Structure formats: C-alpha cells, structure tokens
Amino acid sequence: MKQNLQSIQPVIMWKIARDEWRYWFRSKLAVVALLIGLTCTMLTVVVSVGDAFELEHQRGHAQQQSEQTFVNQPDRHPHRMVHYGHYVFKTPPPLGMVDPGVDSHTGNTIFLEGHRQNSATFADQKQSSGTTILGALTPAFVLQVLAPLLLVIMGYGVVSRERETQTLSILAAQGLGYGNLILGKISALLLVAMLMLLPLAISGIVVLSQGESLLTLSLFLVGYLLYLSIWILIIVSISLWAKSNSVSFSTLAFTWLVLCILMPRVATTVAGVMVPAAGKLEKDFAVVAELRQLGDGHNAKDKAFVQLEAELLKKHKVNRVEDLPLNFRGFVALKSEAEITSILNRYAEDRMHEELRQSFFARQFGWLSPQVALRTLSMLTAGTGLETHHRFLRETENLRFNFVQRLNQAHTNKLNYIDDMNRNKSEAAGQIARISAKNWNVIEGFKFRSSPSKERALQAMTPLAQLLLWFGMFGLFLRNLQRHYS
Amino acid sequence: MKRNTQTLPISIDAQQLVVTLNNKKILNNLSFQVSSGEVYALLGGNGAGKSTALKTLLGFHKPVSGQAVIEGLAVSTSLSAIRKKIAYLPENASLYPHLNAFENIEYFLSLAAVHKTHAEIKISLQQVNLQQDAWQKPLSKFSKGMRQKTAIALALLRDSPILLLDEPTSGLDPVAIDEFNQLVMSLAKQGAAILMVTHDVYGACQVAQRIGLLRDGALVGEFVADGGHQIDTEQVHKAFTAGVID
Ligand SMILES: Nc1ncnc2c1ncn2[C@@H]1O[C@H](COP(=O)(O)OP(=O)(O)O)[C@@H](O)[C@H]1O
Numbered sequence: 235m236k237q238n239l240q241s242i243q244p245v246i247m248w249k250i251a252r253d254e255w256r257y258w259f260r261s262k263l264a265v266v267a268l269l270i271g272l273t274c275t276m277l278t279v280v281v282s283v284g285d286a287f288e289l290e291h292q293r294g295h296a297q298q299q300s301e302q303t304f305v306n307q308p309d310r311h312p313h314r315m316v317h318y319g320h321y322v323f324k325t326p327p328p329l330g331m332v333d334p335g336v337d338s339h340t341g342n343t344i345f346l347e348g349h350r351q352n353s354a355t356f357a358d359q360k361q362s363s364g365t366t367i368l369g370a371l372t373p374a375f376v377l378q379v380l381a382p383l384l385l386v387i388m389g390y391g392v393v394s395r396e397r398e399t400q401t402l403s404i405l406a407a408q409g410l411g412y413g414n415l416i417l418g419k420i421s422a423l424l425l426v427a428m429l430m431l432l433p434l435a436i437s438g439i440v441v442l443s444q445g446e447s448l449l450t451l452s453l454f455l456v457g458y459l460l461y462l463s464i465w466i467l468i469i470v471s472i473s474l475w476a477k478s479n480s481v482s483f484s485t486l487a488f489t490w491l492v493l494c495i496l497m498p499r500v501a502t503t504v505a506g507v508m509v510p511a512a513g514k515l516e517k518d519f520a521v522v523a524e525l526r527q528l529g530d531g532h533n534a535k536d537k538a539f540v541q542l543e544a545e546l547l548k549k550h551k552v553n554r555v556e557d558l559p560l561n562f563r564g565f566v567a568l569k570s571e572a573e574i575t576s577i578l579n580r581y582a583e584d585r586m587h588e589e590l591r592q593s594f595f596a597r598q599f600g601w602l603s604p605q606v607a608l609r610t611l612s613m614l615t616a617g618t619g620l621e622t623h624h625r626f627l628r629e630t631e632n633l634r635f636n637f638v639q640r641l642n643q644a645h646t647n648k649l650n651y652i653d654d655m656n657r658n659k660s661e662a663a664g665q666i667a668r669i670s671a672k673n674w675n676v677i678e679g680f681k682f683r684s685s686p687s688k689e690r691a692l693q694a695m696t697p698l699a700q701l702l703l704w705f706g707m708f709g710l711f712l713r714n715l716q717r718h719y720s
Numbered sequence: 721m722k723r724n725t726q727t728l729p730i731s732i733d734a735q736q737l738v739v740t741l742n743n744k745k746i747l748n749n750l751s752f753q754v755s756s757g758e759v760y761a762l763l764g765g766n767g768a769g770k771s772t773a774l775k776t777l778l779g780f781h782k783p784v785s786g787q788a789v790i791e792g793l794a795v796s797t798s799l800s801a802i803r804k805k806i807a808y809l810p811e812n813a814s815l816y817p818h819l820n821a822f823e824n825i826e827y828f829l830s831l832a833a834v835h836k837t838h839a840e841i842k843i844s845l846q847q848v849n850l851q852q853d854a855w856q857k858p859l860s861k862f863s864k865g866m867r868q869k870t871a872i873a874l875a876l877l878r879d880s881p882i883l884l885l886d887e888p889t890s891g892l893d894p895v896a897i898d899e900f901n902q903l904v905m906s907l908a909k910q911g912a913a914i915l916m917v918t919h920d921v922y923g924a925c926q927v928a929q930r931i932g933l934l935r936d937g938a939l940v941g942e943f944v945a946d947g948g949h950q951i952d953t954e955q956v957h958k959a960f961t962a963g964v965i966d
C-alpha cells in the first residue's frame with residue numbers, strides 16, 4: 235500500500251501531540267500559562283457556584299422575609315401600604331452561575347411601590363460575597379477572554395518554533411507530512427482547551443441538578459468548545475504562516491487584542507451610534523412633564539379629577555362626593571395609578587425596544603469577532619441576556635401594578651370617604667382611617683423562571699451560525715495554508 | 721583496493737535541475753549522479769546553491785524543469801517512499817532543545833517508524849563520539865558540535881541507503897572531523913550512497929570518490945578519485961578559489 239504524505243495517521247498525530255505536551259511541561263512559560271488557565275477556570279467556577287448557592291439562599295430568605303413583613307404590617311391606611319412597598323428578587327437561571335450575563339450590571343433586585351417603576355439594583359458584583367476581583371472574574375469571562383490569550387501563549391510557537399530551529403525539515407525528512415504535523419499540534423492544543431473547559435463541564439452536573447435542560451447545557455458547552463477550537467485554528471494558522479516566533483507571537487497577540495478586547499467595545503459603541511438613545515436625564519424630564527399633567531393622585535381635589543368626580547356623581551345619581559357608595563379618594567388613586575402606569579409602561583417599552591435594537595447591532599459584530607458571537611450565545615443559552623431581563627421587568631411591573639391596585643381597591647371599597655378625609659385631624663381620627671391587616675395579603679408569590687430551553691436554544695442559533703462560520707473559515711484557511719507549504 | 725563506481729547502481733540522479741526561489745534562479749541545470757557505495761562531495765562557496773540542491777532531492781523545493789530521481793523513483797511523484805530511503809542532516813542541524821539526546825533520537829525515529837533498541841542507540845552515540853555524560857542532558861545545554869553529533873547519530877540510525885549531509889563537519893573539532901570522515905567512508909563501504917555538501921576542500925578530498933564544484937547553481941567541474949588515490953587537494957583548491965577570485 236502506498237502511503238501518501240497527506241494521509242492522516244492517528245498514531246503519528248498522537249506522537250506529535252504528546253511531544254508538544256512534553257515541550258510545554260519542560261518550558262516554564264507554558265506550564266505557568268497552563269496553570270494560570272486551569273486555576274482561573276477552576277477557581278472562578280467553584281467561587282461562582284458557591285456564590286450562587288449562597289446568594290440563592292439569601293435571596294430566598296430575603297424574598298420570604300419581604301413578603302412576611304408586608305403581610306405582617308398592622309392595620310393601616312391602605313395608601314401607606316402602597317408606599318411601604320415590597321422587594322422582589324430575580325432568581326438567576328442555573329447557567330447564570332457561570333455566565334451572569336447582563337445581571338452583573340442590571341442587578342437582580344427590584345423595589346416595587348406605588349406610582350413609580352424602579353430599576354433593578356444590586357448588581358451581582360456588589361452583592362457577591364466573594365472578593366471583588368473574583369466577583370468580576372466569572373467563568374464566562376475567563377473562558378471568553380483569558381483562555382484564548384493563554385492558548386496563544388502556549389501555542390504561538392507550535393509551528394514557527396520548529397521553523398526557526400529548522401526541526402521542521404528534520405521532521406519532514408522523517409517522512410512526516412504537514413497535514414499530520416498540523417493535526418498533531420491541533421490535538422495538543424485541543425487537549426489544553428478541553429482541560430480548561432473541564433471545570434465548566436463538571437459544573438454542568440450542578441447546573442443539570444438545578445433543573446437546566448440537557449439541550450441548553452450541551453449547546454452552551456459546544457459553544458465554548460467551538461470558540462476555543464476557532465482560536466486553536468487561528469493560532470496554528472498564524473504559527474504556520476509566520477516566518478519566525480516573534481512574528482507569530484506579535485501577530486497573535488494583536489489578533490487577540492482586536493477580537494477579544496477591541497471588537498466588543500467597538501460593538502457597543504457602534505450600536506450606540508446606530509440607535510441613538512435619548513439621554514437618561516432627558517427622558518426622565520419627559521416622563522415627569524407628562525406625569526405632571528395627570529394631576530396628583532393623592533389629592534382628590536386636584537383640578538385634574540373634576541371631570542371624573544362629575545361623571546361619578548352623575549352615574550350614581552348623587553350630588554355630593556360624601557354620598558358616593560365608594561371612597562372617592564381611593565377611586566382617584568386607582569385611576570391615577572392606571573394612568574401613571576400606562577405612561578411609565580410606554581416609556582419602559584420604548585427603552586426596552588431601544589436596548590434590544592442596540593443589542594441587535596452589537597450582536598452583528600459576532601460576524602467580526604468570535605468573542606462577541608460566543609458572548610451572545612452564552613448569555614442567550616444561559617438565559618441571562620437582555621430579553622430575559624426585560625421579561626423580568628415586565629413580570630415584576632405586572633406584580634407591582636396588581637398589588638398596588640388591590641390596595642387601591644381596598645382603599646376605595648373598605649375605607650369610608652369621610653373618615654379618610656378626616657384622617658389628619660387628630661390622632662384618634664387617624665386611628666379610624668385604617669383598614670384591617672387582613673387586606674395586606676395582596677402580593678402574589680413571585681418566582682422568576684428562565685425561559686423554556688427550546689426558546690433559548692432557538693435564540694442562540696444566530697451566534698451559533700457565527701461561530702460555525704468562523705470555524706469553517708479558519709479550517710479552510712489552515713487547510714489551504716497547509717497545502718501551500720506541503 | 722580498486723573500485724569501479726560506474727558499475728554500481730545509481731542511487732541519486734539529478735537531471736538538469738532548475739530551481740527558482742523568489743524569482744531567482746538558484747539551481748541552473750544542475751546534473752550529477754551518485755552511486756551506492758560512493759561518497760560524492762558537492763563543493764561550493766556560500767550561496768552557491770548546495771543546500772538548495774539537497775532540499776530539492778528531498779522534495780522540499782520543486783524544480784521548474786528537470787527532475788530528481790532517487791533509486792529509480794521520481795521525487796515529484798513518490799515523496800513519501802523517497803523520504804523513507806533518505807537520511808538527511810540539515811545545515812546547522814539541531815534537534816529539540818527540550819529533549820535529551822536519547823529522547824530526541826527515539827522521538828524522530830518513531831516518526832520515521834524505525835524501531836531501534838536502547839543498545840543500538842547507545843552504539844550510534846558512541847560511534848559519533850558524543851561523551852556519555854551528556855546523553856541524558858537536554859540539548860539546550862549542548863555545544864554546537866554536540867548537537868551536530870546527535871543529529872548525525874539520528875541520521876545513521878535511520879539505516880538509510882542514501883545519506884544527504886549538509887555541511888556535516890561544521891562545528892566539529894578536528895579530531896571529531898577525522899572520526900566523522902572515517903565513519904562516512906565506512907558507511908559507503910557498506911553500500912550507502914552519500915551526498916555531502918561542504919565548502920571544506922580538504923575534507924572533501926579526504927572522503928569523496930568524486931567532487932562536483934558548484935557555482936551559481938551549476939556544476940563547473942568534476943573531480944574523480946583515481947583508483948585508490950585521493951583526489952588532489954591542490955588541484956581542487958585551485959579550481960575552487962579561481963572562481964572566487966575572478
Ligand atoms: N527559501 C528561499 N527563498 C529564497 N531564496 C533562497 C531560499 N533558500 C535559499 N535561497 C537563496 O538561494 C541561494 C543559495 O542558497 P543555499 O542553497 O542555501 O546556498 P549554500 O547552501 O550553497 O550556501 C542563496 O542566494 C540564498 O539566498
């Protein structure tokens with residue numbers, strides 16, 4: 235049988251890979267890089283998973299406590315309860331342990347009260363019990379940004395080193411083809427990548443036990459493996475193309491800088507330019523201006539409610555507000571809350587729409603940087619992306635509106651108007667203008683759930699396509715390069 | 721002892737090789753033949769194209785015209801079969817600095833699918849006179865000559881019928897050069913075809929049955945040992961330097 239230099243020989247590949255590992259073990263730089271990589275992924279995974287359990291415990295406790303204290307309030311004026319408010323917590327999805335996604339800057343706690351929509355606060359980084367640096371170093375960040383750099387440090391010389399010392403021609407003289415050499419070097423680096431991914435894969439067991447589906451977990455892991463494979467192809471291609479070690483290293487370091495550091499920033503900047511968002515301050519003023527026209531819901535005598543009063547009197551065929559079968563102050567609060575909410579919702583929807591459009595543009599940069607592609611895939615499959623955060627905002631807003639209106643309803647129906655109007659006259663009058671604590675049971679139990687795994691998998695198809703394109707592109711590039719040198 | 725090299729089979733046959741690199745003609749109609757049992761020295765100054773000639777025989781460079789034939793097989797079509805027959809010692813050969821002499825030899829032999837025992841490797845390291853206390857040291861601690869010796873040991877262990885040696889004695893001390901020349905001659909006696917590239921006139925005359933004088937990628941003269949006598953050093957030296965001077 236004639237053996238072609240191009241034919242793939244697994245035994246030879248294995249020998250090449252094994253020797254590369256031997257080289258790494260004997261050269262200190264590579265060992266240090268490998269150790270840093272493994273320690274970082276391991277440590278961040280352990281810390282993140284630990285933190286997640288700790289936080290989950292705290293959150294569950296705090297959520298329960300918040301509900302308890304609300305319900306346990308004594309008899310009160312119902313509107314004081316509207317302002318007393320209530321905290322809700324966003325339970326992160328299981329994969330949020332390894333990729334907190336937008337949660338790390340949007341926060342996951344929200345205070346719900348009447349007449350206003352608060353934004354989420356307490357980003358993970360501030361809440362994390364770990365040290366700040368480890369809090370910022372999530373497994374996702376380590377694998378997306380740090381791991382490629384470590385692969386570069388370990389792999390820039392895989393071919394260029396042999397070219398520089400001329401062992402390349404000795405290898406060739408032993409009958410070794412470039413194809414097997416390259417596949418061997420790729421295997422060696424792939425093993426490094428898989429080692430770096432191992433802690434992530436192991437944390438997958440925890441993630442599964444937390445109810446994540448195998449589909450999303452697999453997609454998540456495949457995304458990371460694909461990403462590191464792309465880097466390996468880039469590294470081997472450039473090491474093969476470069477005339478010397480120093481050229482190979484500087485080219486790769488530059489590539490890393492562009493793809494992992496620069497591109498993600500450029501993506502955000504360009505997205506901001508493409509979808510110019512009115513400044514937050516400007517928007518706040520606009521909301522306030524619009525709300526001012528509504529009239530103050532606390533003051534039933536506000537000019538804004540004159541017409542409402544007239545209609546109501548006419549409807550109930552009475553002449554005086556005091557004769558209405560309901561508490562007009564409560565009724566005004568009910569109406570006013572509905573109107574305020576509709577305005578606030580309009581602005582909120584606007585803002586979310588804007589954010590989505592911006593992130594749409596930013597995500598297109600996945601065609602220009604595999605890091606952007608993986609970042610998107612990772613967040614979307616984990617369920618920590620912008621879409622999920624928006625759903626959280628909508629669900630909590632719904633929760634807020636419902637409990638506020640239930641209180642306003644109680645205000646309207648269970649508190650006498652005259653008592654209500656006299657509430658500030660004296661201490662005793664204040665005591666009378668109250669309703670029973672039984673009415674505080676208006677908060678729906680809240681548990682934020684991740685989106686169905688199929689939905690998340692579908693959302694992740696675009697970034698997956700981006701990663702596959704990168705993989706195919708560099709696979710072909712390397713193949714042509716190899717043919718050229720053979 | 722009289723030997724007639726012409727009756728032995730031709731192992732290396734360079735037929736009017738023309739090789740261009742970067743649009744520059746490096747080999748210009750180069751033709752020569754080496755039979756088995758013969759040492760052929762390709763003599764030439766720096767940049768004459770000696771290394772390029774060897775690399776072309778190995779198929780690292782493709783000739784734009786002419787062809788190289790090794791034991792009857794065209795290099796262009798039977799690359800892998802040909803590389804199995806050839807042991808090649810590159811110029812300034814250095815094996816892996818992170819491995820010791822033993823590991824290096826074992827590794828490269830295993831890639832060539834040549835199996836040698838520990839004892840056989842030892843014999844070879846002794847043959848090239850690499851001091852024993854260095855065998856287990858990484859090559860990064862070796863001198864140039866020691867690295868050269870390790871690479872030579874590897875080439876010997878390939879048991880190849882054809883050896884292409886690119887300035888094999890550069891970096892060796894005079895004693896080592898003498899020993900190496902003896903080794904080369906004994907290998908030829910055992911039937912190997914040896915093509916050695918050098919700019920060392922004295923060394924070439926000592927070991928070679930024939931010397932080809934290479935200038936600007938073409939042979940400008942050939943010297944043949946007359947019977948049992950060595951080629952005349954004076955004569956070769958004169959021809960060699962003549963070209964350099966004018
Ligand atoms: N890969 C290459 N690309 C371009 N030019 C080359 C290459 N290798 C050698 N040369 C040129 O070919 C000429 C002959 O080189 P070489 O065969 O190494 O000479 P020698 O071994 O006789 O000193 C030199 O001028 C050198 O610059």
Ligand SMILES: [Mg+2]
Pocket residue numbers: 770771772811886
């Ligand atoms: Mg040379």
